[in-house]
Amino acid sequence: MSDTILQTKNLSKTFSSGRGKKKKDVEAVKGVDLEVKQGEIFGFLGPNGAGKSTTLNILTTLLAPSNGAATVAGYDLLREPKKVREQIGYVSQAGGADTASNAFENLLLQARLYGISKVQAQQKAKELVERFQMTEFAQREASTYSGGQKRRLELALGIVHQPKLVFLDEPTTGLDPQSRAYFWGEIARLKKEGMTIFLTTHYLEEADNLCDRVAIIDHGTIVALDSPLQLKREIGGETIAVDFLNEKDREQAKTLFGNLKAVQKIYPQDNKLHLVVQDGESLIAEVLRMLDKEHISIQTIGLSRPSLDDVFLQKTGRSLREEKK
């Protein structure tokens, strides 16, 4: 298909640790099939250790897969990694700005490594300094930058060669809300300019706001892949979340609500019970009545429309919000 920019088939990676009898194989990625369409913002979510980084490392040519194949930006990942590198941009979680140089030098070298001529590279660096509002500090050593300033430089470094596809690994982690909003604007602008964006994030608002489609990876396999809206729709109407005092009460309530017809799905999390229901507003009274009858006390009860976090919780059994720490 012509509008596919990234496609993986059965992508797998096994790490072996230890030697001899203690040798253990760990399957970090087990047969991942993904398809990213040209021009979309594709969100890639998963709990820590789910295979997110490994997949990203494979797709950015940093790591060879043990098995499977992928086409990235029109080239075979295994056969033509260099061609792939020419076409993609990458901003790692660590960032990668050279703190011993200033923003301008960073951009200049990066452009030159992509084979851009000296004159054009200078032009491009100047352009990006203006675009990302770095004029004020572009001639200062990057070790003096604030978190937001450094991050801006790193995004600029990732797109210096105008890649077709750019990988952003947690681009806004650790930034204050204002900087985050700035980045969301810039990422949306990149999309408008025709770039495809592959994004990992820990912030569900970010995935919800920015991403056209989202994939969730857990234990090395893709457990969900669709638009945020569709994913939320899939898990049903609304969620009643009841917070109990202890797990015993929670379990008792779980059997109790299991008999209710209106409850489509139940999933526990710590002392909480999430009930996926239709018409939650009328059901909430019924739930309270039932709990009262059994003398089960609760801390809080709430009704919410499904969020991506509910999707995440249901697919992986963990909340992304907790993962953040």
Place this chain on the structure above:
Amino acid sequence: MKKLQDIFLLFKRHLKKALRTPIWLFIGLSQPVLYLLLYMPLLKNMGATSLLPTAEIVRVFVPGMLVIMGMGSLFAGFSFIDEIRQGIISRWLVTPTGRVGLILSLVMNQLLTLFLQSCILLIIALFFGLHVSLVGIILTLVLILFIGITMSSFSYAISLSVKDEGILASITNTFYLPMMLLSGIMLPISFAPNWIKNMALFNPFYYAVEASRCLFAADYGNIMVVKGFAVMIAFTLLSLWLAVRALNKMAV
């Protein structure tokens, strides 16, 4: 062409960074200079009694100090680990620049430092009465540069696999001292008992030290010169290969 240009561009960047903290040039230099100042005079007095003719002492001792400095490139990985952690290395790896070129640019930067240090050491040695031919010096410097490539590449390879300064420190220190002692840097291995002589045969730097001593003595045709170059070239290639391999496996 693009490959050479990339090496040059990256080398320029490393050099700029190194120039920001020129203190490193002198830290690497301090150890051999201290040996020269505080240890060699002892040998001189020993020489006066029996071991070696006094005139020979400087000529035997200085090549060892040059080798020590070359071996010091084993510590090149320390500043490199910080760059790995900051994501600078992986950022470059995702650009079309070559893996070999990236390692070579780092090695070249290390070699420039090593070359300057060696020159300073030789100038100091002249004041101690070093007499040696230009050919001997040039060939020895080439040999020292091979040691520099070997040690820095090993250091980068280890850094890429452990990504931790503490582990790098314990690995390098474990190897550095026995390698140094078994190479005859302090005193020629010919003074040693047989079992030490036999162990030295497995130490590549023993050959380098012997070769550089022959070169300083203008004994260019000695078989030890050939052996020294052969061993160091082999280790140069092996270490570079390991460093590039580690680069390809870094993102674990």
